[in-house]
Amino acid sequence: MTELPNQSAPASSNNAGAIKHLEQAITSGQHWYIALLEAIGLWTQNEETIDGRRYQYLIDGQAFDWLLLAERLCQAVDDLLPEEEKIALLFHSQPPLRLSDSKFKALIGTTKYHQYLNYFYGITVEEALVLTVQEEIRKEKRILGYNKEHNLTDEVYQRIYGAARPVLLKSFRREKGYPQLKSISLTELKEFSYWLFHYRLKNCDKAKVASDTKKALERLGANGSTRGLAAADIEL
Numbered sequence: 582m583t584e585l586p587n588q589s590a591p592a593s594s595n596n597a598g599a600i601k602h603l604e605q606a607i608t609s610g611q612h613w614y615i616a617l618l619e620a621i622g623l624w625t626q627n628e629e630t631i632d633g634r635r636y637q638y639l640i641d642g643q644a645f646d647w648l649l650l651a652e653r654l655c656q657a658v659d660d661l662l663p664e665e666e667k668i669a670l671l672f673h674s675q676p677p678l679r680l681s682d683s684k685f686k687a688l689i690g691t692t693k694y695h696q697y698l699n700y701f702y703g704i705t706v707e708e709a710l711v712l713t714v715q716e717e718i719r720k721e722k723r724i725l726g727y728n729k730e731h732n733l734t735d736e737v738y739q740r741i742y743g744a745a746r747p748v749l750l751k752s753f754r755r756e757k758g759y760p761q762l763k764s765i766s767l768t769e770l771k772e773f774s775y776w777l778f779h780y781r782l783k784n785c786d787k788a789k790v791a792s793d794t795k796k797a798l799e800r801l802g803a804n805g806s807t808r809g810l811a812a813a814d815i816e817l
Contacts (some may be wrong), residue, residue: 631653644704
């Protein structure tokens with residue numbers, strides 16, 4: 582399959598073809614999820630803006646947000662999809678069919694599959710690690726008798742990355758040439774998580790990196806991914 586090019590433009594003929602394939606496959610009786618993955622495999626656009634909303638499917642040129650592209654494609658054929666199955670996929674990462682990794686890879690293409698793994702380990706797992714350590718610290722404080730809820734963000738990031746979140750965010754934005762704002766978009770937040778993943782690999786003890794990653798994977802295995810996909814600005 583073709584790699585997503587680094588461009589932002591109106592949908593190309595290839596992408597219009599991907600949407601047409603999705604519609605025709607569903608109306609001809611193919612399961613909508615299989616048709617969706619095939620359409621993802623045909624898609625070539627890295628990012629686009631529709632009705633003022635920016636869709637960035639490839640983070641840092643490496644990490645493929647396949648569920649965001651799935652959302653975009655589902656919107657194009659919304660009246661053909663079973664509502665409950667669509668919501669389960671897009672908002673709870675629960676596909677209607679169980680596919681093997683090899684089948685999933687074959688449907689979306691080798692390049693996108695490797696980019697999807699970059700997203701999973703670099704963003705999904707990194708986000709899960711932050712939540713896991715946050716819960717650990719809360720549990721420790723309850724055991725010590727600190728029942729009042731505190732903002733634990735800096736303590737969480739200090740424990741994982743060895744620095745407070747504002748310090749890390751400032752370094753990330755300086756490196757990327759982004760403005761130092763008081764809010765962060767969902768797209769930039771994903772980029773920041775991916776940057777933190779590489780920061781952790783580069784700056785943290787290898788044994789700690791392995792241990793932290795294992796904890797995050799265990800959390801995902803137990804709870805599944807619950808990442809929402811709606812665009813939003815998040816206050817720092």
